[in-house]
Amino acid sequence: MKIATYNVNGVNGRLPVLLRWLEEEQPEVVCLQELKAPDDKFPQGAIRALGYDVIWHGQKSWNGVAILSRIGQIHETRRGLPGDAADTHSRYIEAAVGGIIIGGLYLPNGNPRPGPKFDYKLRWFERLIDHAAGLIETGLPVMLAGDFNVMPTDLDVYKPERWQDDALFAPEVKAAYFRLLDQGWTDALRELHPGEAIYTFWDYFRNAYARNAGLRIDHLLLSPTLAGRLVAAEVDAHVRGWEKTSDHAPVWIELAEKPRARRQSKVAKRSG
Template sequence: MKIATYNVNGVNGRLPVLLRWLEETTPDVVCLQELKAPQEKFPAQAIQDAGYQAIWHGQKSWNGVAILSRRQLPQELRRALPGNPEDSHSRYIEAMIDGILIGCLYLPNGNPAPGPKFDYKLNWFKRLTAHAETLMAQSTPVVLAGDYNVMPTEIDVYKPERWVDDALFRPEVRAAFKDLTNQGWTDAIRKLYPEEKIYTFWDYFRNAYERDAGLRIDHFLLSPQLAPRLKAAGVDRHVRGWEKTSDHAPVWIELADR
């Protein structure tokens, strides 16, 4: 099974890019973030015509997450993290596909830090970690995939000294990611490529993509039941070079059959 995650940065504005990539790579499951579309404006028919069934949680102008599947209609389990019923941001959706629980997430950016947005990010991270702990206690194989908006280590960021005060790289955020993985989750990319420079995001400014001034902020975390099935992983970096593309590139893993 091939599972991908892709922050599309506007699903309707980037629809030609998304459809081109789906046709080129045909992943079995896709987690999308930053739809930037209300629920009724999700391009469901175009996605279906491309061979995918989908569930999604939209939000006007911002956020938004979706899970696409070539195999079967994702069986939705939840569309919000527990822990704050007042939270209106559409940043999490969860479904079962072929016996695997897929959690698709879009963690808050948190800038400027310190400040209310940074506090919201840390609180959201705590809720994610608490929910992940309950998932870890189950016997179900789990993938937590998406845009985490965190570079876990210095190897995950171009010129880390320039990012020390940014909400994506502050010590509190990196510690929160470590607390999460310490539950027993496997960072799929780092499992297969422990020392390599791998980026998933390049800013639109200052020719970041051309200079390879990137960040690794899109991650796959695998539960212990699933980690032994990891066969391959990578970044479709070339998609970031397409016209009118997202500032993220798609990231993917391949899992062996049970």
Template sequence: MNIATYNVNGINSRLPVLLRWLELAEPDIVVLQELKAPQESFPEMAIRDAGYDAIWRGQSRWNGVALLSRVGEIHETRRGLPGDPNDLQSRYIEAAVNGVLIAGLYLPNGNPRPGPKFDFKLRWLDRLHKHLASLIELDAPVIVAGDFNVIPTDMDVYAPERWHDDALFAPEVRAAFQRLLEQGWTDAIRRLHPHDTIYTFWKYWRGSFERNAGLRIDHFLLNPVATARLVAAAVDRRPRGWEKTSDHAPVWIELGDLRQLQNRQIAG
């Protein structure tokens, strides 16, 4: 099973890019962020014509998350992160698809720092930690994917000294991400590529993509059951080089069949 996450940076304005990538990459399940569209403006028919069922949580001009599937019905389990009834921002959606629980998120940016937006980001991370504590030990694969707006380490950013004052790289934010790993979640990219320079986001200006001056802020976190099935993880850089594209690139993982993996280990 191939699962991808992609911050599309405006689903309607980038729809040709998204549809082109779906046809090229053929992911089984996709988590989308930053739809920047109200609920009624989601391009449902175009997505369905591409072969995908969809659920989404839109928001006018900002935020917005969605789940797409071409491998089974989407059974929504949660819309919105618990813990704050006053938080109406469209940043979290969760569903079971083909035996896998998928949580898609778009974590707050938090800039400027310090300030109320940064405080909101830290509270959001605390709420995420509490909610994921209820999912980590499920006897099924659980995958948390999306734009975390967190640069975990110096390795995950070009010229880290330039980001010390940014909310994506703040010590409190990095510590919160580390607490999720200590809770038992596995960073899929670093699990398989512990020492590689890998970025998922490049600014539009100063030839950042061409110079590979980027950040790794789009992540997959896997519970132990999902980690046991992880066979591949990578960034699909191709769409970032297309015209009128997002400033993010899709990130994907592949989960293998557990029995086949166990048989392969025995045979090996």
């Protein structure tokens, strides 16, 4: 099973890019972020025409998340994170798909730091950690996938010395990410690429993509009962080079039907 996450940076404006990628790669399940569209403007017809069921949680101009499946119906289990009834941002959607619970998320950016946006990011992260603990406790196969807006280590950012004051690289944010992992989650991309500078985002400015001056901020985290099925994890970096494309590239994993032989973890040491 191939499962992907993709921050589309505007689902309607980038729809030709999204549809092209879906047709070429044909992932079974996809989590989308940054739809930037209200619910009634989501292009469900074009996506369903490719054979995907889809659920979405939109918001005008900002945020927005969705889950796509071409392996059967999506059974939505949650819309929005618990813990703050006043939070109206469309940043989390969760569903049972193909025997897996998938939480699709778009974690706040948090800039400028310090300030109210950074405080909101930390609060949202704490709510995610609390909810994720409950998901782990179920013992079910669970995945958290999306744009986490955090570079966990120096290996995940081009020239880390330039990002010391940024909310995506703040010590508090990196610490929160590793507290999440300490619950038992496996960072799929880093598990299979432990020493590689591998990126998922390249800014539109300063010719970043051509220089490979990127960031790794899109992650797929696997619960213990799912991690044993991981066989591949890659970034479709070439999609970032397409015309009128997102500043993110799709990230995907492949899961075997059954757990494979247990291997020694190859996750890189925490740095930065």
